[in-house]
Amino acid sequence: MPFSEDTLTRLKADAAEITGRYPRARSALLPLLYLVQSEEGYVSDDGMAFCAEVLGITQTEVRGVATFYTMYKHEPAAEYQVGVCINTTCAIMGGDQIYAELAGHVAGAPGHEDAEHGDALGGTSDHGDIKSPDGKVALERLECNAACDYAPVVMVNWEFFDNQTPASARELVDKLRAGENVAPTRGPSRLCTWKQANRILAGFGDGQAADGPSAGPASLVGLKLAKEHGWRAPGAGESHHDSEAAGGSVEPSSAQPPRSDKETS
Amino acid sequence: MTDTLTPVLTANWDQPDSFTLAGYSRTGGYKALPKALAMEPDDVIATVKNSVLRGRGGAGFPTGMKWSFIPQNDGKPHYLTVNADESEPGTCKDIPLMMANPHVLIEGIIITCYAIRASHAFIYVRGEVLHVIRRLQYAVAQAYEAGYLGKDILGTGFDLDLVVHAGAGAYICGEETALLTSLEGYRGLPRNRPPFPAVEGLYASPTVINNVESISSVPSIIANGPTWFSGLGTEKSKGYGIFSLSGHVKHPGQYEAPLGITLRELIDLAGGMLRPGHPLKFWTPGGSSTPLLTREHLDIPLDFEGVGAAGSMLGTRALQLFDTTTCVLRAALRWTEFYQHESCGKCTPCREGTYWLVRAVERLESGKGSDEDLETILDVGNNIVGRAFCALGDAAPVPISSAIKYFRDEIIQHQKHGGCPFDPAASTAWAV
Ligand SMILES: Cc1cc2nc3c(=O)[nH]c(=O)nc-3n(C[C@H](O)[C@H](O)[C@H](O)COP(=O)(O)O)c2cc1C
Ligand code: SF4
Ligand code: FES
Numbered sequence: 001m002p003f004s005e006d007t008l009t010r011l012k013a014d015a016a017e018i019t020g021r022y023p024r025a026r027s028a029l030l031p032l033l034y035l036v037q038s039e040e041g042y043v044s045d046d047g048m049a050f051c052a053e054v055l056g057i058t059q060t061e062v063r064g065v066a067t068f069y070t071m072y073k074h075e076p077a078a079e080y081q082v083g084v085c086i087n088t089t090c091a092i093m094g095g096d097q098i099y100a101e102l103a104g105h106v107a108g109a110p111g112h113e114d115a116e117h118g119d120a121l122g123g124t125s126d127h128g129d130i131k132s133p134d135g136k137v138a139l140e141r142l143e144c145n146a147a148c149d150y151a152p153v154v155m156v157n158w159e160f161f162d163n164q165t166p167a168s169a170r171e172l173v174d175k176l177r178a179g180e181n182v183a184p185t186r187g188p189s190r191l192c193t194w195k196q197a198n199r200i201l202a203g204f205g206d207g208q209a210a211d212g213p214s215a216g217p218a219s220l221v222g223l224k225l226a227k228e229h230g231w232r233a234p235g236a237g238e239s240h241h242d243s244e245a246a247g248g249s250v251e252p253s254s255a256q257p258p259r260s261d262k263e264t265s
Numbered sequence: 266m267t268d269t270l271t272p273v274l275t276a277n278w279d280q281p282d283s284f285t286l287a288g289y290s291r292t293g294g295y296k297a298l299p300k301a302l303a304m305e306p307d308d309v310i311a312t313v314k315n316s317v318l319r320g321r322g323g324a325g326f327p328t329g330m331k332w333s334f335i336p337q338n339d340g341k342p343h344y345l346t347v348n349a350d351e352s353e354p355g356t357c358k359d360i361p362l363m364m365a366n367p368h369v370l371i372e373g374i375i376i377t378c379y380a381i382r383a384s385h386a387f388i389y390v391r392g393e394v395l396h397v398i399r400r401l402q403y404a405v406a407q408a409y410e411a412g413y414l415g416k417d418i419l420g421t422g423f424d425l426d427l428v429v430h431a432g433a434g435a436y437i438c439g440e441e442t443a444l445l446t447s448l449e450g451y452r453g454l455p456r457n458r459p460p461f462p463a464v465e466g467l468y469a470s471p472t473v474i475n476n477v478e479s480i481s482s483v484p485s486i487i488a489n490g491p492t493w494f495s496g497l498g499t500e501k502s503k504g505y506g507i508f509s510l511s512g513h514v515k516h517p518g519q520y521e522a523p524l525g526i527t528l529r530e531l532i533d534l535a536g537g538m539l540r541p542g543h544p545l546k547f548w549t550p551g552g553s554s555t556p557l558l559t560r561e562h563l564d565i566p567l568d569f570e571g572v573g574a575a576g577s578m579l580g581t582r583a584l585q586l587f588d589t590t591t592c593v594l595r596a597a598l599r600w601t602e603f604y605q606h607e608s609c610g611k612c613t614p615c616r617e618g619t620y621w622l623v624r625a626v627e628r629l630e631s632g633k634g635s636d637e638d639l640e641t642i643l644d645v646g647n648n649i650v651g652r653a654f655c656a657l658g659d660a661a662p663v664p665i666s667s668a669i670k671y672f673r674d675e676i677i678q679h680q681k682h683g684g685c686p687f688d689p690a691a692s693t694a695w696a697v
Contacts, residue, residue: 086599093513146391203402221535
């Protein structure tokens with residue numbers, strides 16, 4: 001459905017802000033695609049026409065770009081896009097089993113035909129998502145999401161759900177379908193919707209940056225150990241006076257007591 | 266003697282506000298910046314050169330030298346693009362770094378731009394990490410407010426704009442020329458080199474592309490001096506780096522240490538392997554594009570030369586560890602599928618070759634393969650390497666060919682067994 005006048009006015013103002021960030025407007029195409037995806041949940045023909053008009057390029061050019069990148073959806077996405085990492089480390093640590101069990105669980109029928117494991121097609125979006133009957137949740141396979149030290153990893157709307165098990169992942173999906181809040185492991189205490197996530201990707205913050213931990217437990221294992229042993233980068237003070245400034249300090253700060261987060265094991 | 270672990274970039278991550286301007290400043294942040302801005306730009310480049318910092322994104326090219334290739338007084342705008350695409354399987358250091366300590370990257374960006382005379386910089390961050398993107402956006406906004414970005418920074422007359430740009434799901438956009446094409450708003454296809462980005466990069470202007478960790482190391486080098494940095498590490502691999510342990514180890518995670526530490530030391534630090542009776546079987550030193558190594562390589566120094574001499578590459582220090590419960594063919598197949606999935610399709614050897622590789626490895630894994638398939642794999646691999654347009658193609662055959670090198674018998678076992686002799690349930694995180 002074409003955008004209403006009000007929507008168009010709003011989108012145009014956002015689009016102007018986006019193009020204004022770049023020395024050349026065409027660079028704004030990726031964030032503009034996120035912008036229209038945040039409006040409709042996917043990149044529709046109208047969304048592409050809007051991007052084309054803003055940039056003064058053809059719709060074919062826009063489509064060529066939109067289809068290259070896996071994060072743009074070409075049919076309406078669910079409110080919660082659940083992705084299971086099936087790249088090697090996660091797969092072997094249990095991601096394959098999580099995906100297989102979730103596939104049946106989400107589809108509402110155990111033993112879903114696509115449920116075996118990341119298969120020879122190599123993976124991700126080209127399989128199409130498995131949607132829950134209520135359309136709230138869609139399941140997809142993901143490649144490595146740069147969280148291998150928290151394997152197996154599940155992402156919902158691109159937020160981290162670390163160290164999952166088949167049981168925790170099922171519970172996660174159930175809560176999402178029931179409309180209960182779930183908190184990402186490393187992220188804000190409230191999970192945003194798919195559309196809201198795309199608005200952040202377009203460059204418009206939601207004010208939640210300060211929520212959640214600085215780092216998860218696995219990110220801190222080395223630092224904790226160093227503190228226990230009194231290990232540190234050499235005292236830069238020996239050669240330079242303003243030694244504390246090691247771009248994030250060579251001196252462990254004593255402003256806060258070390259946290260005692262449970263380590264992953 | 267240097268300590269075993271040397272937290273610099275990770276030193277403040279346990280502070281609840283490490284990602285804020287106040288938190289970063291409290292632990293010594295933004296002290297290198299005025300020092301750098303008081304130097305001549307060329308002296309900043311020389312300092313980084315003298316530190317012998319080598320790129321932390323995989324290839325290890327000397328960072329200061331890369332900066333010195335930017336032509337000066339050419340009348341063109343210059344750009345810095347930070348490669349924050351981190352999508353190489355196993356690599357998981359830049360994402361936690363930007364989540365916990367985005368300001369160290371921003372301070373590094375400002376210093377770098379001053380040195381190379383750039384007034385526009387971009388952080389090209391993979392899109393699939395929402396909270397990291399929030400943290401970057403927030404940190405950039407705070408840096409503008411504090412006068413570290415924008416016009417006339419710290420009253421020096423130096424201007425800089427910094428944009429956080431989210432990628433959209435394509436491993437190939439981590440390849441530096443594909444990244445530029447993508448940032449210009451096109452499909453992320455690699456470009457010919459030469460011309461190199463230092464001469465014709467973003468919008469055909471001189472451009473430096475560096476990894477997140479490379480740029481984040483710059484403030485410590487400026488603050489403490491080049492000899493401080495080069496005093497860490499080994500003869501040709503200077504400084505510290507983040508080592509990321511994942512897989513079958515008790516405490517996976519991030520360990521920041523001088524280059525040259527060994528995997529044996531790191532596994533000890535990480536509390537040993539996950540399950541008693543199941544020792545290490547194979548590992549990647551620096552992501553899936555670096556040839557597999559085995560238990561015989563536990564004591565090689567993890568620096569550019571040491572890992573190279575062992576027939577692999579230091580890469581991104583993404584140490585993915587697999588114990589004896591793991592089928593090497595299953596691991597190699599999954600990585601091979603990854604390369605097929607991520608091949609951008611621009612050149613035939615990679616586009617077709619990855620397809621044939623997956624088919625042949627699949628046959629082996631299902632037990633239906635033959636010795637001929639082994640030969641086909643090595644043959645297809647040889648036909649991709651050196652003929653592919655970019656390094657993604659060169660990397661595609663790496664997992665399976667290194668698996669064949671060390672585990673040929675196990676692979677042949679699949680044929681005799683009529684399938685995989687391993688139980689995937691035994692290698693999960695919850696298997697005892
Ligand atoms: C397929 C492919 C993906 C890559 N992905 C990344 C990446 O995510 N981050 C990165 O810093 N370098 C990546 N690289 C390496 C870059 O091309 C480039 O060498 C690097 O960003 C240079 O920065 P450095 O000198 O600071 O290491 C990739 C290379 C290839 C071929
Ligand atoms: S080697 Fe692969 S990824 Fe690189 S240009 Fe060719 S097809 Fe694209
Ligand atoms: S393999 Fe799953 S996050 Fe890296």
